[in-house]
Structure formats: structure tokens, C-alpha cells
Amino acid sequence: MGGEATELPMIDFSGVVPSVPGSGPWAAVRAQVMDALTTFGCFGAHYPPLTPELRASLFDGAVKPLFSLPVETKRRNYYGPDKPLHGYLGGLPGLDAYESLAIIDGPKPEPVRAFADLIWPGGANAGFCEVVHGAAKRFAELEETVRRMILEGLGVAKYHEAHNESTWHLLRMSEYKVPNADEKWIGYLSHQDTNSLSVVCQHEVDGLEMQTRDGEWILVKPPPTSLIVMVGNALRAWTNGRLHAPFHRVMVRGDVTRYSAILFSVPEFMIQAPDELVDEDHPPRFKPYRHNDFVGFCVSEEGAHHDDKLKAFCAV
Ligand SMILES: O=C(O)CCC(=O)C(=O)O
Numbered sequence: 001m002g003g004e005a006t007e008l009p010m011i012d013f014s015g016v017v018p019s020v021p022g023s024g025p026w027a028a029v030r031a032q033v034m035d036a037l038t039t040f041g042c043f044g045a046h047y048p049p050l051t052p053e054l055r056a057s058l059f060d061g062a063v064k065p066l067f068s069l070p071v072e073t074k075r076r077n078y079y080g081p082d083k084p085l086h087g088y089l090g091g092l093p094g095l096d097a098y099e100s101l102a103i104i105d106g107p108k109p110e111p112v113r114a115f116a117d118l119i120w121p122g123g124a125n126a127g128f129c130e131v132v133h134g135a136a137k138r139f140a141e142l143e144e145t146v147r148r149m150i151l152e153g154l155g156v157a158k159y160h161e162a163h164n165e166s167t168w169h170l171l172r173m174s175e176y177k178v179p180n181a182d183e184k185w186i187g188y189l190s191h192q193d194t195n196s197l198s199v200v201c202q203h204e205v206d207g208l209e210m211q212t213r214d215g216e217w218i219l220v221k222p223p224p225t226s227l228i229v230m231v232g233n234a235l236r237a238w239t240n241g242r243l244h245a246p247f248h249r250v251m252v253r254g255d256v257t258r259y260s261a262i263l264f265s266v267p268e269f270m271i272q273a274p275d276e277l278v279d280e281d282h283p284p285r286f287k288p289y290r291h292n293d294f295v296g297f298c299v300s301e302e303g304a305h306h307d308d309k310l311k312a313f314c315a316v
């Protein structure tokens with residue numbers, strides 16, 4: 001075919017001030033965001049508030065030391081039986097290379113401190129807290145900015161404040177060990193995220209792959225100082241299918257361990273497309289549902305049989 005390889009759109013957020021919506025290049029950036037999210041469901045973001053120094057401190061000073069701790073210590077990152085996917089994950093079947101830890105409300109200082117106190121009781125962990133909370137806060141500012149732009153772009157900005165009040169964030173830090181082989185190895189299986197938006201910060205080592213609407217897998221190669229913003233099934237459903245939630249996976253190869261930090265925004269409100277987004281040309285696609293119930297379906301035996309889990313769960 002000889003066509004150009006598909007590349008992820010890159011969007012420059014320089015000059016966009018999260019606390020002053022509408023100012024500077026806001027409207028022009030919003031147009032690019034809408035274009036990228038309706039077509040690909042994701043884009044690379046150049047976001048200067050996450051400085052290269054903060055990024056380096058996050059991974060070299062906080063994330064890597066965390067993963068070098070004994071498994072028993074990491075297992076303390078547990079939020080109870082009703083929140084099985086909110087804490088430490090490791091030793092999952094078929095995912096030997098993958099391990100992760102997560103902080104509920106990571107963009108807020110107290111939960112990060114509570115996490116650090118659990119991992120290093122009585123230890124000197126102020127540096128860890130400052131860096132992790134600082135980075136998570138910047139991810140959250142970008143996340144909220146993009147969410148606001150989406151609602152504005154769809155003409156339904158009036159719902160933004162209510163959404164914000166019942167949205168929380170999970171910060172997940174992940175390690176993908178190198179396989180003992182030359183081939184590519186699955187670090188994380190193909191899936192769509194269940195939540196609203198995900199902001200992925202990968203460190204030095206590529207590996208995240210996205211599937212286009214045509215089924216082509218592309219290796220995401222954002223410039224080293226950028227982030228990746230991606231739509232999950234919650235926003236796909238709430239926008240009545242106007243936004244695309246891409247399938248993605250992590251493939252690892254080579255001899256360098258890969259680390260990433262991801263901020264997931266999670267809706268607590270009933271996920272139901274607003275009347276403005278439903279009409280004759282856009283009949284309702286999904287029945288109203290709650291995020292928790294959908295997550296329950298995704299991890300159930302029945303859910304495991306479906307690729308497009310949202311459709312299987314609540315398509316009209
Ligand atoms: O680590 C990454 O780059 C992405 C992992 C992922 O897709 C997820 O945790 O949902």
C-alpha cells in the first residue's frame with residue numbers, strides 16, 4: 001500500500017490556562033481536541049506545567065523506588081474488598097511483566113500522604129509526597145481542561161460543574177519488566193478504559209499502542225515531554241457515541257523496564273447522554289448506567305467474553 005503510517009495527533013497546550021477557561025489559544029486548542037477525540041479518541045499533549053524536571057523526579061525519585069520495595073510492602077496498597085481494582089496489582093494471569101500501585105484521589109495532598117505513610121511508616125517521605133501530588137495535580141488540571149473543552153465543543157458546557165463535583169481521580173503507577181526474549185511481549189492486554197478520560201505519562205520507554213477505528217495498531221511515540229489523553233467508555237456513553245474510546249495495549253520489548261503514571265477520571269453520576277445529544281439523527285445508543293456496575297460487568301465471566309464490553313453491557 002505504501003501509505004503514510006498513521007500518527008497520533010499532537011496538540012500544544014502552551015498558553016492554555018486551566019483556571020481561565022476561554023483565554024488565549026483556548027478555542028483553537030478546543031477545536032483540535034474535538035477533532036482528535038471524535039476521530040481517534042486520543043491525542044498527544046504538550047503540556048508545559050508538567051516540566052521535564054518534575055517528570056524526572058516523579059519517575060526517578062518516586063515511582064522507581066516504590067517498585068523496588070518488597071511485594072509484601074506494596075500489597076499494603078489495598079482499599080478493601082469492595083474496591084479490588086483500586087490498589088496494588090501484580091502477578092495477574094498472563095501479565096507476568098506488569099505490576100502497579102494506585103492512589104485514590106492522587107491529586108489531593110492528604111491521600112498521597114496516607115499512601116506514603118502506609119508504605120514507609122514513620123519514614124521520611126515528604127519528598128515522595130510533594131513530587132507525586134505535584135505531578136498528579138498537573139495531570140488533573142489537564143484532565144479537567146480537556147473535559148471542559150469537550151462539553152463546550154458539544155454545546156453542553158452547562159453540565160461541567162455538576163460533573164466535576166461528582167468526578168474523582170485514581171492515580172496509577174505502573175511497571176512493565178523486560179521480557180527475556182527479543183520479541184514483543186504483552187505488557188497489558190488490549191482494552192478500552194471504563195472511566196471518562198485517562199492521562200498517560202510514559203517515561204522514556206515507548207510501548208503504548210492504540211488501535212485506530214480501522215483496526216490498525218499504532219505505536220504511540222509522543223515526544224518525551226508530552227502526555228497522552230484518551231477517552232474511556234464513560235465519555236463514549238455520555239456523549240451518545242460522539243467520542244471514540246480507543247482500544248489500546250502495552251507491548252514491551254528490549255532491555256529497559258518501562259514505567260508509566262496514569263490519571264483516570266471516574267464519574268460517580270448516572271452516565272446518561274443529555275437530551276441535547278439525543279435526536280433523530282443521533283438515537284440513544286446506551287442505556288443509563290453507573291460506572292461501578294459497568295466495572296463489575298467487565299470483570300465478570302460474562303464480561304470477559306466481549307471485546308466491546310460497553311455494547312454488551314448497555315447497548316440500546
Ligand atoms: O501504562 C500504560 O501506558 C497504559 C496502561 C493502561 O492502558 C491502563 O492501565 O489502563
Ligand SMILES: [Fe+2]
Nearest residue numbers: 191192193248
Ligand atoms: Fe488503559
